[in-house]
Amino acid sequence: MASQRGEGDLTTPLEPADRERARAIPEAAVARLAVYLRVLSGMADQGVTTVSSEELSTAAGVNSAKLRKDLSYIGSYGTRGVGYDVEVLVSHIERILGLTRKHSVAVVGIGNLGHALANYGGFPGRGFPVTALFDVDDDLVGVPVGGIPVNHIEDIQRVCAEREVSIGVIATPPPAAQGVCDRLVSAGVQCILNFAPVVLQVPDNVEVRKVDLAVEMQILSFHVARRADEAANDLVNGIGVDGMVIRP
Amino acid sequence: MASQRGEGDLTTPLEPADRERARAIPEAAVARLAVYLRVLSGMADQGVTTVSSEELSTAAGVNSAKLRKDLSYIGSYGTRGVGYDVEVLVSHIERILGLTRKHSVAVVGIGNLGHALANYGGFPGRGFPVTALFDVDDDLVGVPVGGIPVNHIEDIQRVCAEREVSIGVIATPPPAAQGVCDRLVSAGVQCILNFAPVVLQVPDNVEVRKVDLAVEMQILSFHVARRADEAANDLVNGIGVDGMVIRP
DNA sequence: CTATGTGAACGTGTTCACAGCG
DNA sequence: CGCTGTGAACACGTTCACATAG
Numbered sequence: 001m002a003s004q005r006g007e008g009d010l011t012t013p014l015e016p017a018d019r020e021r022a023r024a025i026p027e028a029a030v031a032r033l034a035v036y037l038r039v040l041s042g043m044a045d046q047g048v049t050t051v052s053s054e055e056l057s058t059a060a061g062v063n064s065a066k067l068r069k070d071l072s073y074i075g076s077y078g079t080r081g082v083g084y085d086v087e088v089l090v091s092h093i094e095r096i097l098g099l100t101r102k103h104s105v106a107v108v109g110i111g112n113l114g115h116a117l118a119n120y121g122g123f124p125g126r127g128f129p130v131t132a133l134f135d136v137d138d139d140l141v142g143v144p145v146g147g148i149p150v151n152h153i154e155d156i157q158r159v160c161a162e163r164e165v166s167i168g169v170i171a172t173p174p175p176a177a178q179g180v181c182d183r184l185v186s187a188g189v190q191c192i193l194n195f196a197p198v199v200l201q202v203p204d205n206v207e208v209r210k211v212d213l214a215v216e217m218q219i220l221s222f223h224v225a226r227r228a229d230e231a232a233n234d235l236v237n238g239i240g241v242d243g244m245v246i247r248p
Numbered sequence: 249m250a251s252q253r254g255e256g257d258l259t260t261p262l263e264p265a266d267r268e269r270a271r272a273i274p275e276a277a278v279a280r281l282a283v284y285l286r287v288l289s290g291m292a293d294q295g296v297t298t299v300s301s302e303e304l305s306t307a308a309g310v311n312s313a314k315l316r317k318d319l320s321y322i323g324s325y326g327t328r329g330v331g332y333d334v335e336v337l338v339s340h341i342e343r344i345l346g347l348t349r350k351h352s353v354a355v356v357g358i359g360n361l362g363h364a365l366a367n368y369g370g371f372p373g374r375g376f377p378v379t380a381l382f383d384v385d386d387d388l389v390g391v392p393v394g395g396i397p398v399n400h401i402e403d404i405q406r407v408c409a410e411r412e413v414s415i416g417v418i419a420t421p422p423p424a425a426q427g428v429c430d431r432l433v434s435a436g437v438q439c440i441l442n443f444a445p446v447v448l449q450v451p452d453n454v455e456v457r458k459v460d461l462a463v464e465m466q467i468l469s470f471h472v473a474r475r476a477d478e479a480a481n482d483l484v485n486g487i488g489v490d491g492m493v494i495r496p
Numbered sequence: 497c498t499a500t501g502t503g504a505a506c507g508t509g510t511t512c513a514c515a516g517c518g
Numbered sequence: 519c520g521c522t523g524t525g526a527a528c529a530c531g532t533t534c535a536c537a538t539a540g
Contacts, residue, residue, distance in 0.1 A: 026509060027467070034466040038445060052521070061447035064521095065511055072523055080517045080522045097466050098473025105465075112367045116360035120461075128465045167468055190475065191468040193461075197286060199309035207471045209464050213368075213441075216457050217353075217376045218282040218345050219275070220415055220439040223455040225346025227438065274531060300499065312499095313533055320501055328500045328539045 029070045030097070035060050036067070037093045044086050052083035099127050106132040106165040106189070108180050109172030110140055110150055113195055117171060118146035131163045136176070153183065160187040167191045174198045181208075277318045278345070283308050284315070285341045292334050300331035347375050354380040354413040354437070356428050357420030358388055358398055361443055365419060366394040379411045384424070401431065408435040415439045422446045429456075 025033075039059045043051060057067035071078065071089070074096045078084045094100060105128050107117050117123075118133055133150045135141065140150045151159050160168075168184040170177050170192060177196035184192060185206055194200055194210040202208055273281075287307045291299060305315035319326070319337070322344045326332045342348055353376050355365050365371075366381055381398045383389065388398045399407050408416075416432040418425050418440060425444035432440060433454055442448055442458040450456055 025470075028509065030467055030470050031463055034463040035447070035460075037466070038462065039447070053523095054521085059447065063511080065513090066509095068521090068523065069510080076523065078522050081520045082518075083521070096470070096473075098469040098476075099466065101469075101473070103465070103469050103472065112364035116364040119360045123461060123465055127469075166472055167465065191472055193464055193468065199283070199287075199307070201309075205475075207468060209468060211459055211461075211464065212283075213371060213459075214286065215279055215282040216441055216459065217351070217371055217415065218285070218347065219278055220441065220455060220457060221346040221349075221351050221375075222273075222278050222344070224351065224414055224439055225344075225349070227453075227455075228346075276531065302499085311533080313535095314531095316499090316501065317532075324501065326500050329498045330540075331499070 025073045025096070029073055032060070032062060032066070032070050033074070033093050033097060036070070037090065037097070037099075040086055040090045040093070044090060049086055050083050051086055051089075053078070056084070103128050103166045103191075104131045104164050105129065105167045105169060106134065106156075106160055106163075106184075107169045107171060108134045108153065108156070108184070109170060109176070109196075110135040110137075110145055111171065111173075114171040115145060117169060118148065120146075128167070132159050132165055134159075134180075153180065156180075156183045157187040160184070160189060165189055167193065170194045170196050170200075172196055273321045273344070277321055280308070280310060280314070280318050281322070281341050281345060284318070285338065285345065285347075288334055288338045288341070292338060296334055298331050299334055299337075301326070304332070351376050351414045351439075352379045352412050353377065353415045353417060354382065354404075354408055354411075354432075355417045355419060356382040356401065356404070356432070357418060357424070357444075358383040358385075358393055359419065359421075362419040363393060365417060366396065368394075376415070380407050380413055382407075382428075401428065404428075404431045405435040408432070408437060413437055415441065418442045418444050418448075420444055 036056060039056060040051070043059075053064040053068045053071075057064040060067065068078075071084070074092055077088050077092055105123060107114050107130055110118065110133055114133070114135070118130055120130070123130065130146065130148060133145055133148050134153045134156055135150050136153050138152070141152045143150050159165075165187070166189065168181075168187075168189040168191070170180050170184075172180050174196050177194065177198040178200060181192060181194070181200045181202060185202060190206050192200070192202070192206065192208045194208055195213075197212055197214050200208050200210075284304060287304060288299070291307075301312040301316045301319075305312040308315065316326075319332070322340055325336050325340055353371060355362050355378055358366065358381055362381070362383070366378055368378070371378065378394065378396060381393055381396050382401045382404055383398050384401050386400070389400045391398050407413075413435070414437065416429075416435075416437040416439070418428055418432075420428050422444050425442065425446040426448060429440060429442070429448045429450060433450060438454050440448070440450070440454065440456045442456055443461075445460055445462050448456050448458075
């Protein structure tokens, strides 16, 4: 079933079978594949060559059925009765995730967060070199952050084209986000990671992912409240905070 | 259907009806409620008093059916034929999300990201004051960041108890994350926001949310690859990059 | 007559459990 | 005989469409 071909090749197009498969992979599975990849890379570094679905799933924090299902979306690369070859899995996941190609990243908005992102210097996981920084503040323009000089937002289009930026990261204050987004889009950037707490409007051909700290905190808050409430409820029903039945 | 009671009350326990409802709200809906809340707050600031499901849903980037369903999880606070009262909705969502209570936040790991987080000074959206910072580096201990002096990690338990920290934010390098997590848990923190690219092991009573930049980038990468591939595929099938059929 | 609220239909993602391969 | 790979069952979330309240 496997389509053999040189691994690590920079511009390998997917085979027709892989192509249909990629279309069908659920978004949730894609996110988990990235996690499996990280765990597998760690294992490879430690000299592990083979892993079972049980081991890998535990390390990745999911159950083994889900892991096997996820892996089945990208093909059948395991050996029954044995498990998976770590290196083989790594390269197949990398290929499916498009990591055989470098994705140049631009960070817009060099405030606290922008600084932090720029200084990661080649985003977590490698394969995502930060090649351009932008800000509106003239005092910042020209100053190198994480080794890269800041450009003025006006120059987004030119600089993004020159450096073949494929991913734009928005780390601006909320009011500026939509404007920056529009510029990135008109510069041909089709993938955006948005840290600004704003719902971005983009054309259909642009992919946006958002990281929203306020929302994350509020989800946690919801769970605190729910738990506190359940505890109160349980007490009323005669169950102690430790789960012990004190009034059966 | 509405359970009337003083709004903005700091320690109002939920009524039994609300309690069952809170249990039943899908996680995905909770995340969206937080977004609605932000949009509604903005509207309130601009003096808007009433909003229809259509308007609110557009502003929040979802469809109106989903919005109404989400709101129905928390009760029926709209007026048929009219819409929703902005203030009423805001206070009900705040109550359901547990935002009538302050959630003290501790940030662990004062590197680039930790600095950025500490300097947000009272996390995005308010109601989440950062009250403690921790690091292993002795040179950092005592130095104020965003107005709060850094404590040594050793003191997590004492300081978290004193300042009633309810949410811990992990912004350490990956190898330190699990250890920090364990300390936070033993300090009684039940909610953790994890920025380290590590799968944390925690007891059942602790809620973890993770923000994983590498995963986000790789999901975007996947979409770039899928798109590039579709384009290649379309070319083979005689469709131009602009969607025009060039070889029917 | 308008816009909410919701049961019912639908679709997607998860889990189960076992057939089948090595 | 163990572990993968997967169809089938299930659970969850989304969308539809309309009865219902104002």
